[in-house]
Amino acid sequence: MKKSVLAFGAFIAVGVTSCSKNDKTEPQPAPEVNIVNVFSQNTVAQEDTLIFKVRATEGSTFAWSVDNKDVAVTDSVFKFVSKDLGEHTIAVRASRNDQTASSKASVTVFGKYKFGTFVLNEGNMTTENGTLTFISPRGVVTDSAYFKANGTELGNTTQDLYIHNNRVYIISQNGKTNAVGNSFNNDGLLVVANAETLKKVAAYNDELAALSWPTHVAVLNEENVIIRDNNGLSRFNTVTKALTFIKGSEYADKLTMAVSNNKVFASAGSKVYVVELNKDTITYALNMKASVSGVVKASDGNIWVSTTGSPNKISKINYRDYSVIKANDIAIGSLSAGWGATSGITAKGDTLYFSGAGTKIYRHIFSMGSTEFMVDAKTMVENANIVYNNIAVHPVTGEVYLNTIKGYGMDFLKNSIAVFNFNNGTTVSANYKDYTNFPAGIFFTYSYN
Incomplete structure (x- = not known):
């Protein structure tokens, strides 16, 4: 009896041993992982930030990389910032229980500007060179942007700029020598830079020696850079370096020119000159029969022209x-351009604004023929005593930008770039204080696309 019990126990032990030998651990699944682009943006400006989050199986650890190079981030959130233009690949690898999985996303970085x-x-023409201030769509201000991009400065008394084919053209009145003959260390009369990065592409000085106090620039292409100076209009070919005076343009005004359909429109007393591609003589001189105070491209390609007289008028001209x-x-x-060098009118679609280079802003709806007073900036902006060149309306948001200074002498240091929103009443949506230095004009990159 005892032997039988022992034998049965041995059988059970063998059975248990056999079961444990056949037992196998089930393999753990790889973690699930997915990148979330928080802002849902696939493009970003240099030095701006995009935020990515990872969604993965609980308990996972993370390793991030950019363009196949690991970065020192192990958190579930990654902030992407880059100075390098072009497309970049952002990847995250999730690990859990010796299993890994990865997810990728692409983003394109474009130039900061x-x-x-x-x-x-x-700038102060006797003591310093011109500068360029930039305001990003998010309201971030970069002061002395050209200098920060190049380590060199713009010419003395910068007056105007134009953007064409991803290049920005900046003209100065005096270049390397100011009006009283003092020499300045700068890049000269006409500076051409990459419109995205502001990196200098070219600078022209001796080639433009025949010009007398140039003030404005408009560009049709590299061979047709139209420059206004005290003599009139000239065509500068940046390829051959040839400067050619445009016959019949002697009385071109010191005002911003408009470009539409490969034509330049420039005010000249009571006339509007038309300059065409590769032409060394003006194509047409439109007589407006009153003093022209502004020439602006309309959104449909036609041209807005403001004139002062009895009465003041805003006209639309077929291009x-x-x-x-x-x-x-x-x-x-008032439709006056004032003493400055910018147009007396500014337009977004069918809506035009003007201030007569003063603090009182008016709006004109052209299709309705209605004009209304909007605001006196003095009531909403501190130290808005002097308007320095005319207002400009943002071609996308419709907000109106106004440059003011407290006064001359050292009071110019108290200044504002005030932004007015008239979409629902009147508000100051932004006020950038103490960034300007005798502002020559406001220029929106969107106006040149």
């Missing part, structure tokens, strides 16, 4: 045959 607002500053499509009388406010 591709989209936004430039304010060009003349093809130069006929007047329609002219509206302006009964209130």
